[in-house]
Amino acid sequence: MLNVRNLTCIRDERVLFENLSFSLGAGEALRVEGSNGTGKTTLLRILAGLYEDYEGEVDWALDEFPLYVGHKPGVKDLLTATENLTWLSALQEGQVAPDAVRAALAQVNLRGFEDVSCGSMSEGQRKRVNLARLYLTRASAWILDEPFSAIDVSGIAALEERMNDHVLAGGLLLLITHQQLQLDCAVRSLRLGV
Amino acid sequence: MKTLLMTISRDLKVAYRNPADVINPLVFFVIVISLFPLGISPSADVLVGIAPGVIWVAALLSCLLSFELMFRSDYEDGSLEQMTFGSGPFILVIMGKIVSHWIMTGLPLALLSPLLGMMLFVPPPGLTALMLSLLLATPTLSLLGSVGAGLTVGLRKGGVLVAILVLPLFVPVLILATAMVQTGIQGGDYTGHMLWLGALLAIATGISPLATSAAVRISLSH
Incomplete structure (x- = not known):
């Protein structure tokens, strides 16, 4: 490959x-x-x-x-976890279902943080939002x-x-x-x- | 098309949550223009004469203020490099960012301009010309400015460099637009000016997104 x-x-x-x-x-x-x-x-x-x-x-x-995960988190501080993940995945996959986004966030232990803006999250949580793409990507x-x-x-x-x-x-x-x-x-x- | 709309709605959402970035250039625009009656003369004859130039130069400068913001935060938080992995063409993402930049700067400037024109004693036919010129030519400014913004996004102090890179490209727009407003104030027919401004917009639409996406890629690879 x-x-x-x-x-x-x-x-x-x-x-x-x-x-x-x-x-x-x-x-x-x-x-x-x-x-x-x-x-x-x-x-x-x-x-x-x-x-x-x-x-x-x-x-x-x-x-x-x-799928590339770099040093920078790749998430916008002003958007919520759901918005960030939806945008990143939709950009790369074309289409992404809201349920899938919620499930992916739960996989990276961000249940309850779906509508929290990434600016008020910890470094690790921001990284998790980005890594949640691993559960959505094709x-x-x-x-x-x-x-x-x-x-x-x-x-x-x-x-x-x-x-x-x-x-x-x-x-x-x-x-x-x-x-x-x-x-x-x-x-x-x-x-x-x- | 989906990539384009997605980028626009995301950028507008970000701007809505941080309105200072949109409002600051507008406030700057209003303040600069309101200083001229104080600094030169409050008489209508003088102000009408300088109004097209004053309003247009202020519009150029306030656009310059906002180019810095076009790619900066996306570059710093890593969203910009993620955009290059999109399933849609990268140029559509860039187009989306340019359109949303215009919605946040050019469009409000155009909508605000009749008010400022009235402040400088521009007669009604001139106001129409002023607003039309801004509506037609500020997209060109966003398009041309995006090239400079893309080239300098990787630099720590890119602001002045953007001005040096981009202002010379704005000169034809400035000349045509002010001539158009001037003609409008005198009650003449400014269709020709509008056609020229439209032609500039068409050329910029064809070339700028290509140049900007190349510029952004260069900035990302350093």
Whole structure:
């Protein structure tokens, strides 16, 4: 599904990675590892099509855009959890049912916060609103940049289960995390900055 | 089409919850114009002469104030990068943002303008011309301004740069629109001016959204 050939990225005169090649198929998970500043986020942004200053080839064989979760929460402070999630999902999926939105918010433990504006939520809750998309999306490729930051232990366990289901159902998962990862499916690992 | 309407309704909802962003440029517009009778002369002859220019320059400046807000908050909270993953074309999202920007700035300016025209002793035929010129040309301002706003959204202090980038592009609009109001005040026929302003709007509609979506992508990739 994803083919990367001879990817080279130089940022501020530092070589982040050089001639990086790998491919990832359906039902495979890849964890990008490395210490801070080694180019993990840049790699994921390149793969998501958000960063274009690189050499090499990135080939996706996908019908739709991947689902991307970045460092920024992607939710508007002035809108409620429901409005934010409805808008984000409708933008990416075309159509989303109100019931599905409510169910997704319940999945990420935001029951009762449906009509609370995201501005008065905690960092972790805002992140959860964004991550609730994982329960709505039909995207077959997920690109998750530190999805567990600011999420509590039980939340992480629930998200891991969702990711596991996704990979076992033939999805593709690209992930950065500094947490211990407990997935039942096989996770390949790519270490940057060595 | 759905992407377009969805973006517009979302942006209007956000603006409704934070009305200061919409009201501030309008207040600025009114205050700037009301300073001229105080600063130059309260006599009707003088004010009628300068009215088209004063109102239009004030409209340009108050539009400039609002370009900064077009993409800024979406960029900062990460919604802008999420918009690039939309199932609909990205250019429609950009179009939606431009339309909602016009609804929040250009449209209220146009609706307010007859009142300010009266303050500067513009006769009724001139008021019609003034309002029509604003209705026809402020969409062009939103379209052109969006390119500058998109290019500078990644910079911390983009405000002055937007002005430098965009104001030269506004010059033809300013010249035609003020000439149109001038003609209206003298009771002449300003169909020709309107056609020209319409032509500018058509050109801007064709080019600006493309340029803006490219500009936003550049800003996002840094």
